[in-house]
Amino acid sequence: MLTSEIAMAPGIVRLPKSTFREHIAERLRAVILSGEVPPGAPIVETALARQFEVSRGPLREALRQLIEEGLLVTVPYTGTHVISLSVEDVREIHSMRVTLECFAFEQAWDKRDATFRAELQRRHAALVATIDAGDDRASILAELELHGLVYEVCGHRLLQRTWNSLRGRLQLYWAAHHRAHSIRGPKRDGHESYVETALGDDLNAMRAEIAAHMQRGGQQTETFLKGMAQPSTDPSKRG
Amino acid sequence: MLTSEIAMAPGIVRLPKSTFREHIAERLRAVILSGEVPPGAPIVETALARQFEVSRGPLREALRQLIEEGLLVTVPYTGTHVISLSVEDVREIHSMRVTLECFAFEQAWDKRDATFRAELQRRHAALVATIDAGDDRASILAELELHGLVYEVCGHRLLQRTWNSLRGRLQLYWAAHHRAHSIRGPKRDGHESYVETALGDDLNAMRAEIAAHMQRGGQQTETFLKGMAQPSTDPSKRG
DNA sequence: GTCGCTCTGATTGTCAACAATCGACAATCA
DNA sequence: TGATTGTCGATTGTTGACAATCAGAGCGAC
Incomplete structure (x- = not known):
């Protein structure tokens, strides 16, 4: 698009x-x-x-x-x-994702119409397909598409802008991650409960689901990153 | 520094x-x-x-x-x-502020040592001083400094980076706001309860305080913006 | 009067050459 | 031998000129 x-x-x-x-x-x-x-x-x-x-x-x-x-x-x-992201950088990405995605669902909660539901399931199916096909690169994009839907729907341009920026770093990390060890491929999807809760009626459950989902992803990658601590080259300054 | x-x-x-x-x-x-x-x-x-x-x-x-x-x-x-911010842009800035600042306090809650408390009160006093002096421009900077402390303390570089970006837009809006009608000057400070709660022990109260604080500011400016609806020139695209 | 066209001035996009700076290696000296 | 200094190639920072494009003024046909 x-x-x-x-x-x-x-x-x-x-x-x-x-x-x-x-x-x-x-x-x-x-x-x-x-x-x-x-x-x-x-x-x-x-x-x-x-x-x-x-x-x-x-x-x-x-x-x-x-x-x-x-x-x-x-x-x-x-x-x-x-840039090469440090362990701490990745940790920050995950915690920021939780915050932003919870906020996005709060904003989008009352806008989840039939189109939203259909699109969410379509993207989930697409993700599962890429995983089954063993296409790591496509599954990265598919997962980003799936999580990106709520940002598109919530109608908050500033939030979407922020997500775009965060998505870049996430994608960069995932790509390097896959490039190094390709541990993404065999793993099961893990988005069933995410989609299910997103289609349900309990916003608090959704918040918990997001936190749990990110923490799963965080732990998976945490073990991978242990030991290969590389210094962050990400400038914390402004300009 | x-x-x-x-x-x-x-x-x-x-x-x-x-x-x-x-x-x-x-x-x-x-x-x-x-x-x-x-x-x-x-x-x-x-x-x-x-x-x-x-x-x-x-x-x-x-x-x-x-x-x-x-x-x-x-x-x-x-x-x-x-850029010229539309009413909707300003609304988005305020809602984003609530989300980010709550997150910042969550991260910084256990790091509020004596230095933090002293610095918070120092910046609050500085803000009050600029307001009493009727120096609008200085009071804008002082208020940004006050709210910026929690981002500095929380140690989350990505969050601070995001806040920096948001701060720019907020500052731009405040400057234009002041430039147009100078309604900032006479108003009372309104940060007493903010500082008090930030020094307290109830994180949930702090969340509520932030939401209330931003809503106050939002409503104040909402009435001002009514009627002078200018189209947003903020690009929602990425680059 | 209005529509469409051309021309024009202004503004931005692009280029190739030149200057400034850096990192690494070699030369020098205590 | 070790540290210090000079030199050199590579890379980035900067410049002025030229090309491409746009918005609007002016003008003529209908």
């Missing part, structure tokens, strides 16, 4: 104005989030500019965008590289 | 590496958040470049940074301008 398409009339959409910066940012984000360019990998402007067949101007702007999104880190006059 | 200063030896600190981009982003953010450049105002690259005495390259990167922070909006080949 292209969010940059602006509806003007039935069947008519304004084509998004294209700049090199946008295309580069999009493609670069894709290869980073897919894990093709692993965490910690250096990003060299001149090489990338040659590869994308553009000059360094628009490339640098694309990099600046990804830096602000929290996917890259740069040191002036020295270099740029893909 | 300059976080970029790194202690090396007594009296010796590493000077922060400076680039034009950083300085411009800093100064431009300051004038936007102070309200000197009001919401909706156009940002012309060539004019700004002349003003800052740099070329358009680093200036564009600074703009890109502020765009990603959500302070500016740009349309390719057309122009850039300061």
